């Protein structure tokens with residue numbers, strides 16, 4: 001496999017292991033925790049992130065992001081926490097985007113103070129607001145774009161240029177976009193993180209994470225990762241590699257469903273507002289078009305005032321009112337009651353999270369069935 005192979009071909013074949021014993025067409029699974037010394041620099045061992053299956057999958061994800069190297073973790077949070085801690089020490093400061101994934105926000109708020117690491121949130125999603133938050137001891141900038149749940153877009157090139165001017169690193173959580181829709185390394189971002197539990201896995205049955213970047217960056221992350229021990233079991237690595245063969249097809253179908261659904265919702269009298277970067281009225285539509293290859297499978301919308309979000313969600317029959325996202329099955333939730341429940345009401349409203357807001361993860365079902373489900377559910381919210 002070479003980088004010249006098309007993205008779709010690399011989804012299927014990059015990093016695959018050859019079955020030299022039986023010539024089977026898929027990667028064999030090596031569950032061993034003990035291997036003979038050979039030509040790999042460090043002895044092969046699951047916690048060293050270098051078993052045959054772990055190395056194969058790392059290569060696949062790195063290739064799809066246009067990175068030199070990568071590491072696979074036991075969860076998205078293991079990837080995020082290890083990447084951050086490997087780049088920080090006491091006295092350092094990091095600038096984060098304000099509308100951050102709740103788990104990451106909770107991680108930095110509870111763990112950073114224990115190690116004398118400080119942080120601030122940029123006031124909004126503009127590059128200028130990240131610049132305003134930089135201090136003399138700032139080591140890096142951490143972003144998520146599209147953001148959760150209002151799908152704001154951050155200028156990747158602008159953030160990379162700002163970081164280079166200040167000689168600091170940049171990290172992005174690219175979970176919402178997936179490598180199909182956005183490759184931040186091409187825009188100068190240093191470290192790309194994924195909750196592979198989401199689009200990379202795609203079937204709501206795998207918990208995993210990934211970090212990709214230059215070989216130098218990955219060596220640095222590895223030096224902490226082997227101490228923290230957040231590696232992924234080979235059985236799950238194998239399943240994730242299998243799942244990623246269909247990544248391109250799944251995400252394309254989800255992109256198409258989300259765009260169609262956004263237009264549909266935009267025309268409904270019971271919907272107050274739709275948040276989707278593929279809509280021309282989205283405040284960041286032009287930027288999204290410039291840096292994304294597709295607008296993604298996530299959207300949010302506000303029900304009109306007076307319609308209860310919980311009643312609506314519980315009335316859905318096909319779309320599952322669950323916490324997960326990015327699976328081939330459509331799911332929806334109220335950020336106020338679930339993903340952002342730990343924030344204060346004031347913090348939520350500052351991020352546009354109203355009691356009526358519904359976050360919608362589009363699956364690959366038929367559009368007419370999804371629309372019919374929404375229409376029958378909204379009937380139940382009539383007073």
Ligand SMILES: Cc1ncc(COP(=O)(O)O)c(C=O)c1O
Nearest residue numbers: 075076077101173175195197208
């Ligand atoms: C954007 C984003 N980043 C990171 C995570 C954390 O990933 P995990 O649950 O795999 O640890 C999630 C989980 O929902 C997420 O949505």
